[in-house]
Amino acid sequence: MLxxxxxYCQEMRSEEEFSNxxxxxxxxxxxxxxxxxxxxxxxxxxxxxxxxxxxxIWVHTAGCRRYFNVLRDTVSYEILEVYPAGVSESDAxxxxxx
Amino acid sequence: xxxxxxxxxxxHAGRHHEDWPRAWRDPAPKADYDTVIVGGGGHxxxxxxxxxxxxxxxxxxxxxxxxxxGGNTGRNTTIVRSNYLRDEAAHLYDFSLTLxxxxxxxxxxxxxxxxxxxxxxxxxxxxMRDIERRVNANxxxxxxxxxxxxxxxxxxxxxLNCSPKSRYPVMGASWQPRGGIARHDAVAWxxxxxxxxxxxxxxxxxxxxxxxxxxxxxxxxxxxxxFIGARRVACVTAGNSGVLARMAGLRLPIESRPLxxxxxxxxxxxxxxxxMSNAVHCYISQADKGDLVIGAGADGYNGxxxxxxxxxxxxxxxxxxxxxxxxxxxRMNRQWGGIVDICPxxxxxxxxxxxxxxxxxxxxxxxxxxxTPGSGYVFADTLANERPHPLAEPxxxxxxxxxxxxxxxxxxxxxx
Numbered sequence: 001m002l003x004x005x006x007x008y009c010q011e012m013r014s015e016e017e018f019s020n021x022x023x024x025x026x027x028x029x030x031x032x033x034x035x036x037x038x039x040x041x042x043x044x045x046x047x048x049x050x051x052x053x054x055x056x057i058w059v060h061t062a063g064c065r066r067y068f069n070v071l072r073d074t075v076s077y078e079i080l081e082v083y084p085a086g087v088s089e090s091d092a093x094x095x096x097x098x
Numbered sequence: 099x100x101x102x103x104x105x106x107x108x109x110h111a112g113r114h115h116e117d118w119p120r121a122w123r124d125p126a127p128k129a130d131y132d133t134v135i136v137g138g139g140g141h142x143x144x145x146x147x148x149x150x151x152x153x154x155x156x157x158x159x160x161x162x163x164x165x166x167x168g169g170n171t172g173r174n175t176t177i178v179r180s181n182y183l184r185d186e187a188a189h190l191y192d193f194s195l196t197l198x199x200x201x202x203x204x205x206x207x208x209x210x211x212x213x214x215x216x217x218x219x220x221x222x223x224x225x226m227r228d229i230e231r232r233v234n235a236n237x238x239x240x241x242x243x244x245x246x247x248x249x250x251x252x253x254x255x256x257x258l259n260c261s262p263k264s265r266y267p268v269m270g271a272s273w274q275p276r277g278g279i280a281r282h283d284a285v286a287w288x289x290x291x292x293x294x295x296x297x298x299x300x301x302x303x304x305x306x307x308x309x310x311x312x313x314x315x316x317x318x319x320x321x322x323x324x325f326i327g328a329r330r331v332a333c334v335t336a337g338n339s340g341v342l343a344r345m346a347g348l349r350l351p352i353e354s355r356p357l358x359x360x361x362x363x364x365x366x367x368x369x370x371x372x373x374m375s376n377a378v379h380c381y382i383s384q385a386d387k388g389d390l391v392i393g394a395g396a397d398g399y400n401g402x403x404x405x406x407x408x409x410x411x412x413x414x415x416x417x418x419x420x421x422x423x424x425x426x427x428x429r430m431n432r433q434w435g436g437i438v439d440i441c442p443x444x445x446x447x448x449x450x451x452x453x454x455x456x457x458x459x460x461x462x463x464x465x466x467x468x469x470t471p472g473s474g475y476v477f478a479d480t481l482a483n484e485r486p487h488p489l490a491e492p493x494x495x496x497x498x499x500x501x502x503x504x505x506x507x508x509x510x511x512x513x514x
Binding site: 019041051077 | 338340341344349350351352353354398399403408442498499500501
């Protein structure tokens with residue numbers, strides 16, 4: 001059971017209040033019509049799925065209902081960073097392995 | 099390989115069972131092989147067996163980082179069925195089911211396949227419509243299926259709470275009589291023993307740490323026991339497929355999550371079929387030694403920890419108690435998780451990758467056990483002939499570019 005600190009509510013709450021919304025910092029291509037099928041398929045379906053540090057989106061479903069980002073280890077499940085949505089990957093706190 | 103038979107049992111009984119030969123060898127790795135299969139679970143061992151037995155490719159190594167069947171092969175709820183909605187998936191899983199029916203004889207190893215029928219409950223009008231659609235689609239594909247009324251369900255499963263007053267009343271069910279359960283460890287051992295008899299080297303405690311390539315073609319794998327050269331590398335590593343893909347510089351349309359299951363203390367026989375419910379989310383059967391085998395859901399987020407979240411267990415057990423009030427006082431013995439590789443369309447990825455000689459068979463997600471023999475068969479055929487087996491063709495990686503996904507969330511989403 002994860003305990004997550006919502007960056008908006010500033011409270012440590014149980015995982016049951018939250019929903020996961022997948023990998024974070026996936027930028028929508030500015031002109032989808034200009035992409036090849038393979039590039040569009042890559043954007044839609046292909047994910048990093050790392051064994052280790054993972055940046056992901058969560059939403060505080062049973063709380064403020066706002067989206068935010070989490071840096072979490074997918075092996076130990078330790079949450080290293082929590083930061084609001086809208087922060088770009090280059091400005092995000094914490095480090096991931098490439 | 100010594101043939102297992104009543105006669106061999108008598109012969110060894112006379113010698114106090116002290117001289118049974120080892121079921122498979124423990125060879126040192128050779129410098130190179132024609133084909134290296136990464137992953138010694140059911141699918142990998144089945145691939146090796148069919149490569150050797152059907153295609154005469156015996157210069158094969160199966161490389162396993164732990165012990166045989168220690169991953170998802172030994173962590174599932176052993177349900178075998180083929181009632182999938184889409185033609186592509188239905189054909190593949192039903193081909194697998196026909197292999198299950200003769201598997202113990204083929205391998206000369208009792209995999210304890212028990213076709214005791216699989217029942218999927220419907221609790222709402224919409225679910226009953228979906229069940230009708232799926233059963234009709236199955237029958238058009240030549241797969242057995244029936245729609246049961248509440249009274250028929252109650253007759254088959256007396257302990258099930260079919261009261262109209264229950265929170266989610268049972269309105270009927272789909273029923274596949276050919277479905278059932280099997281002994282999961284025996285599947286890995288049976289394939290391992292038969293593959294070994296054909297000369298396949300099974301290398302346990304050998305972890306792959308890298309995939310070596312030259313000019314866009316694979317040349318072998320780096321392992322914890324040194325480099326092993328190979329003309330073809332076939333990755334069958336379920337939840338860790340993404341890790342292997344990353345070693346080769348590839349990405350996959352897969353996310354890895356823990357899927358949980360648990361077993362109870364052994365009970366007298368009380369449930370002689372497999373019961374599953376999508377709506378309240380549980381599936382349950384009784385193993386031959388008496389334990390209730392209960393399947394829970396996958397976590398809602400990625401993870402490689404083979405345990406899973408407690409809230410999932412809580413949710414599943416509340417559903418079990420609702421459906422089977424008599425089980426509310428049964429004690430649970432063990433709980434575990436396996437890392438499943440989930441594709442966006444809940445269907446596998448079988449076939450070539452952009453790297454020449456590198457093949458993947460992954461993405462079986464929450465329902466790979468039932469496909470073990472079929473998966474190995476079509477993947478071996480794909481490897482040996484260097485073109486997709488007709489049943490595997492729709493499951494190639496390029497479907498994520500073409501958009502021809504095979505949406506099986508309805509059939510694969512719950513029942514594993």
